Amino acid sequence: MQTITVNTGRPYDVLIGRGLLVKAGELTARVHKPCTVAIVSDETVAGLYMAGVAQSFQNAGFRTVEYVFPAGEQSKNMAQLADLLDFLAQNELGRSDLIAALGGGVTGDLTGFAAASFQRGIGCVQLPTTLLAAVDSSVGGKTAVNLPSGKNLAGAFWQPELVLCDCDTFATLPEEELSAGGAECVKYAMLGDGELLEIITKQGLNAKWEDIVAPCVEYKARVVAEDEKEHGVRKLLNLGHTVGHAAERLSGYSIRHGEGVAMGMMVLTLAAEKRGVCARGVTARLEAALKALKLPTVCPYAPEDIAKASLGDKKRQGDSITLVLPRAVGDCFWQTIKTSEMLDWVRLGVEKGLS
Ligand SMILES: NC(=O)c1ccc[n+]([C@@H]2O[C@H](COP(=O)([O-])OP(=O)(O)OC[C@H]3O[C@@H](n4cnc5c(N)ncnc54)[C@H](O)[C@@H]3O)[C@@H](O)[C@H]2O)c1
Structure with a gap:
């Protein structure tokens, strides 16, 4: 224990x-x-x-x-x-x-x-x-x-x-519920623990879960202790959630929250990699981990619809919105953009290919 x-x-x-x-x-x-x-x-x-x-x-x-x-x-x-x-x-x-x-x-x-x-x-x-x-x-x-x-x-x-x-x-737990929870584990790995991402990718749904839950809780405990009421660093925990919530809404809530988070992480990681703010190869590593957990890696909605639904998120402040983006596996940051820039970000993240 x-x-x-x-x-x-x-x-x-x-x-x-x-x-x-x-x-x-x-x-x-x-x-x-x-x-x-x-x-x-x-x-x-x-x-x-x-x-x-x-x-x-x-x-x-x-x-x-x-x-x-x-x-x-x-x-x-x-x-x-x-x-x-x-x-x-x-x-x-x-x-x-x-x-x-x-x-x-x-x-x-x-x-x-x-x-x-x-x-x-x-x-x-x-x-x-x-x-x-x-x-x-x-x-x-x-x-x-x-x-x-x-x-x-x-x-x-x-x-x-x-x-x-x-x-x-x-x-x-039904397998789909385990997968959905796994998306949050991938989120913690992307936020702070590159080794954890490799373990998830290797073990997939047959993981020794106590070894995965503990580092995730450790990360969350650290962030919550620093920022109990979400005024600063706790925002990082929203990685994948802005676009993820949009995908959930666009699906009429037929996809699970974790599936939305998986899509959300993929879209903004790919966009960040294309813009050069995220290291090359991060999207591929993220994709491998999500696939090991049988999670979606493609967001099937139109960029215009995703961008519009994302701007309805409660993380929006007037004409700006804060995105959580990976710089590398285990290293994320947040960036506030104009709402008018959201569609470009989503387009980059939805269109296939890295060039
Ligand atoms: N408070 C927070 O910080 C926070 C963070 C993330 C998500 N949430 C909320 O969590 C909710 C989603 O949680 P969830 O995915 O656990 O949903 P849930 O509580 O509905 O559980 C999912 C399903 O699994 C069943 N189930 C639960 N444990 C089981 C078990 N051991 N064996 C068999 N079946 C089991 C439940 O009956 C349910 O049908 C959402 O409402 C979301 O908003 C809150």
Whole structure:
């Protein structure tokens, strides 16, 4: 088991290993004295892991109550949040109690926001069960629900008290979900760890995941500690996301977030390489890693549509937008461009060939 400390205002540990869920109670008792814990999970994950996790908390002296909601992004909304908050009130949870998010990023975001807002804030433990949640959404304290006007528009920064990444849970994940989470691992490798990119390329979907999750979490922990509320360096974590969100939107959300991120990284890396701000050969290395994870490497939408959809991103500031670009594998930077320049960037990244 590896332990990574996230040095935010109130530091917390991320434990990465195998067989952690059945020890969730005992591990949580080290940071929070026994109380009532509301375990929140979607129907799929609850069917697989709820009983074991609840038993573990009970064995460690916690009282447990369980809240289960329909799986999928459509549950990450205000109505589900209100229902969950009311569940916490009905079960008489108080400020010293805990809420545990058992599941993927949807569960983590919904539960985290409930923890941030219930009685103005109660403790939260993240128990991620998707690769995406392990390397990304469970760490860093961003919580949110979607509004009819857009994704993640209502939320709060609320750091958990503990994160347990049990890589055994990936064994039950459908392959497409594992691939989608893998896109975020490639992102971390592009941002800060060239060796990690080679490991991902070699091991693909048969990876020894704890060895990949740990460096990703380490990178994220460092960035979050430096910039908890995303005023500066945390922007780097948006690598692949501006064009990625556009691709997701253009697909009518039929592609997964990770697939969009893969396309987004490809488009802007190729464009950066053509413009000479990124070293030669980086796009090819990125492409090989994405292919090893069975992720798309081509963005199938028209450059005009991608550029237009990208400019709807919340990272836009008036007539400028910030792009995160690789300089080399493991070395990225951000550059603010005029919105009028976006189409040229996208065109370069969508048109095949390096010349
Ligand atoms: N807060 C953040 O910093 C942050 C970062 C990235 C993404 N997100 C959010 O995360 C969400 C996406 O997360 P996700 O991809 O984990 O989605 P998800 O939570 O919907 O999980 C994907 C699917 O996998 C199933 N599942 C989960 N764990 C399983 C397991 N171990 N075995 C079998 N099935 C399992 C779920 O039931 C679901 O159907 C989005 O809403 C996105 O906005 C948040």
